[in-house]
Amino acid sequence: MEQLTQQQVRQYYGQQLQTQQDLQTNACCTDDIPAEHKRILAQLEPEVLEKYYGCGVAVPPAVEGCTVLDLGSGSGRDVYLLSKLVGEHGRVIGVDMTEEQLAVARRHIGAHTERFGYAAPNVEFRHGYIEDLRTAGLEDNSVDIVVSNCVINLSTDKEATYREIFRVLKPGGELHIADVFADRRIPESLRQDPVLYGECLSGALYTEDFRRLLHQIGVRDYRLTASRRLTIGNPEIEEKVGNIRFYSLTVRAFKLELEDRCEDHGQVATYLGTLPGQPHAFVLDDHHRFETGRPMLVCGNTAAMVSDTRYGAHFRVTGDQTQHFGLFDCGPAPAATGSADDAAPGCGC
Ligand SMILES: C[S@@+](CC[C@H](N)C(=O)[O-])C[C@H]1O[C@@H](n2cnc3c(N)ncnc32)[C@H](O)[C@@H]1O
Numbered sequence: 018m019e020q021l022t023q024q025q026v027r028q029y030y031g032q033q034l035q036t037q038q039d040l041q042t043n044a045c046c047t048d049d050i051p052a053e054h055k056r057i058l059a060q061l062e063p064e065v066l067e068k069y070y071g072c073g074v075a076v077p078p079a080v081e082g083c084t085v086l087d088l089g090s091g092s093g094r095d096v097y098l099l100s101k102l103v104g105e106h107g108r109v110i111g112v113d114m115t116e117e118q119l120a121v122a123r124r125h126i127g128a129h130t131e132r133f134g135y136a137a138p139n140v141e142f143r144h145g146y147i148e149d150l151r152t153a154g155l156e157d158n159s160v161d162i163v164v165s166n167c168v169i170n171l172s173t174d175k176e177a178t179y180r181e182i183f184r185v186l187k188p189g190g191e192l193h194i195a196d197v198f199a200d201r202r203i204p205e206s207l208r209q210d211p212v213l214y215g216e217c218l219s220g221a222l223y224t225e226d227f228r229r230l231l232h233q234i235g236v237r238d239y240r241l242t243a244s245r246r247l248t249i250g251n252p253e254i255e256e257k258v259g260n261i262r263f264y265s266l267t268v269r270a271f272k273l274e275l276e277d278r279c280e281d282h283g284q285v286a287t288y289l290g291t292l293p294g295q296p297h298a299f300v301l302d303d304h305h306r307f308e309t310g311r312p313m314l315v316c317g318n319t320a321a322m323v324s325d326t327r328y329g330a331h332f333r334v335t336g337d338q339t340q341h342f343g344l345f346d347c348g349p350a351p352a353a354t355g356s357a358d359d360a361a362p363g364c365g366c
Pocket residue numbers: 026027030045068069070071072088089090091092093094095112113114115118145146147148165166167168171172173217
């Protein structure tokens with residue numbers, strides 16, 4: 018069954034879909050594209066754009082100079098977007114199992130390299146399987162960031178895929194994905210439907226099973242940066258899925274040793290306003306918006322996320338984890354001026 022589904026997915030993306038017009042539902046669509054991304058996307062080749070089947074913004078900030086891996090890179094839209102964002106000294110690797118998609122992506126390498134003014138390409142597209150990234154030659158601890166846009170729902174072995182992601186990420190590296198999730202487990206009969214599966218619906222993980230899966234592989238805290246209820250826009254398919262609700266979620270997680278609950282160590286984090294294009298605030302997740310210069314009391318996990326990662330250069334974090342004050346108090350703290358005692362409200366974990 019697993020092998021069959023993988024073949025069906027390859028057939029769906031290699032032959033059945035030629036452009037976005039062939040999609041049968043609204044699941045693969047993206048809104049809230051940042052202005053900076055729009056400016057770059059306007060420079061991409063039409064064929065790359067019309068074969069884009071993503072469901073969100075999978076690209077995090079502060080990627081300049083990074084090595085980024087895109088799982089299920091398709092026609093290469095996010096790889097080329099990242100090509101520009103990482104700059105000439107960064108590197109982007111796209112992995113996909115569908116030769117037709119790889120062929121589209123590869124034939125535009127020269128045009129984009131020239132358009133971005135690079136002396137040599139900073140992107141490559143490799144054939145491989147996201148469940149076993151050794152098939153694409155990816156070593157342990159070799160990439161700074163893993164992105165993926167509307168792909169992991171299609172994986173026939175999601176645990177293997179997430180294990181692989183955390184194998185290839187460097188310590189402190191970031192996973193940043195947009196993907197389809199469901200509010201309940203999908204019945205096997207729907208999982209067997211090649212159109213529902215191919216349209217990124219019936220392979221979607223139930224959100225609580227996603228949490229359990231990450232916990233099982235040692236990822237004890239992850240954050241949501243965006244959430245959107247998906248409409249289907251096809252009465253026949255709506256009838257089949259009945260009461261199941263689907264969401265496009267953008268999830269961020271780090272290769273860090275974190276705790277399974279938010280613990281209070283009295284740490285305070287202040288965003289310095291230095292991330293490119295983000296002078297006023299940095300949004301870590303749906304409940305942490307760091308205003309520039311404003312100290313925030315944070316839990317131990319959040320402190321690690323903004324200090325032991327590439328964001329560390331953009332934050333001042335005071336305190337360490339030698340002291341412990343119990344579970345992190347998610348209630349509002351007094352107004353900010355500088356110390357742990359008067360920091361702004363922090364975690365709502
Ligand atoms: C919905 S499309 C998204 C493509 C691209 N990320 C985008 O945003 O346009 C899914 C892509 O993932 C690839 N894919 C699905 N399962 C895969 C797997 N197990 N290993 C590698 N690639 C896979 C498909 O070939 C297809 O190109």
